[in-house]
Amino acid sequence: MINLKIDPEFQNQIPPLTDDEYRQLEENILKEGKLLSPLIVWNNTLVDGHNRYAILQKHPEIYFSTMPLPFESREEVLAWICKNQLGRRNLTPEQKKFLVGKQYSIEHRKPGGNGNNQYTTATQETVPEELCQNDTIPPTNTEMSIRKKIAEQHHVSESYVSRSEKFMKGVEIMEELVPGMQEKILSGQTKIRDADLHRLAKADYIDRQKIVDEILYPERKVEPKPNTNGAPPEPGKAPYMPMQKIESVYDSDAYPKEVRYEYVALEHITTRFRTEFDYQLKMMPDNAQREVILEIIHKHKEYLASLESALAEDEQTA
Numbered sequence: 001m002i003n004l005k006i007d008p009e010f011q012n013q014i015p016p017l018t019d020d021e022y023r024q025l026e027e028n029i030l031k032e033g034k035l036l037s038p039l040i041v042w043n044n045t046l047v048d049g050h051n052r053y054a055i056l057q058k059h060p061e062i063y064f065s066t067m068p069l070p071f072e073s074r075e076e077v078l079a080w081i082c083k084n085q086l087g088r089r090n091l092t093p094e095q096k097k098f099l100v101g102k103q104y105s106i107e108h109r110k111p112g113g114n115g116n117n118q119y120t121t122a123t124q125e126t127v128p129e130e131l132c133q134n135d136t137i138p139p140t141n142t143e144m145s146i147r148k149k150i151a152e153q154h155h156v157s158e159s160y161v162s163r164s165e166k167f168m169k170g171v172e173i174m175e176e177l178v179p180g181m182q183e184k185i186l187s188g189q190t191k192i193r194d195a196d197l198h199r200l201a202k203a204d205y206i207d208r209q210k211i212v213d214e215i216l217y218p219e220r221k222v223e224p225k226p227n228t229n230g231a232p233p234e235p236g237k238a239p240y241m242p243m244q245k246i247e248s249v250y251d252s253d254a255y256p257k258e259v260r261y262e263y264v265a266l267e268h269i270t271t272r273f274r275t276e277f278d279y280q281l282k283m284m285p286d287n288a289q290r291e292v293i294l295e296i297i298h299k300h301k302e303y304l305a306s307l308e309s310a311l312a313e314d315e316q317t318a
Helices: 008-012 019-032 050-058 074-085 093-108 141-154 158-177 181-187 194-202 205-216 257-283 290-317
Strands: 039-042 045-048 066-068
Touching (some): 008 074, 019 050, 045 050, 093 158, 093 181, 158 205, 194 205
Parallel strands (some): 039 066
Antiparallel strands (some): 039 045
């Protein structure tokens, strides 16, 4: 069996199948005894067919073929994946928006900026600051041309294409800071307003974690305070509402200064764990398996028990 390379970035652009869809695909492949369509590859890297390839690894007796395509850069591969996936009929609205935004982002940021050119001859590295798009800068003629082309390809408006890019960037930043959120947002399991994702996409790099916390944990915000002169904030100039500070009994003169910070940090970690675990339980779908959740909890309890035992042993030997 041919061993193909799996590129995580390529794979992450492809919406995952549901359990039922995956089982049905596996049954169809086993019934045919072979793959009816070849796997698309770039050099020795899998481009399209990740679910089928996973099934083939379980059933090496199944015959399959590959079809190499002459891509010349990663950008070309990513753009092709997006266009190909947008041809599927079972995409959620969020998945479609993400893929349209990804295709537009890739094509209008290609070296040379020529979205009509099928192949490019160089790659361009994206740095974090480039993920923040300044809305005050008008789009170039090339960008408008690419936006129009993509809008016509997928039968959407040009403004939809532009908004989709911000949505996509917001989702990717959310995934970077909270792994697993991309799948939840794109599957529709977790609902986040487009306006919030757009705000995250345009935020400065150092402000992203704060905005993610505000989106996921709105109950932890404190009420805005009036200005220092006692007057209410002016419209459009409301003070930033910081995340609510967790008061700690260990932040006092009762504890030595050299370890006080560590005590407070440990308490904050455990408090954050409880808050995020409670939130995650609330987000669990109805079909979540109770025994799996209990298994995860028990693993955590075992860790805490072993930690407690180790600390007790250290105290006895001291």
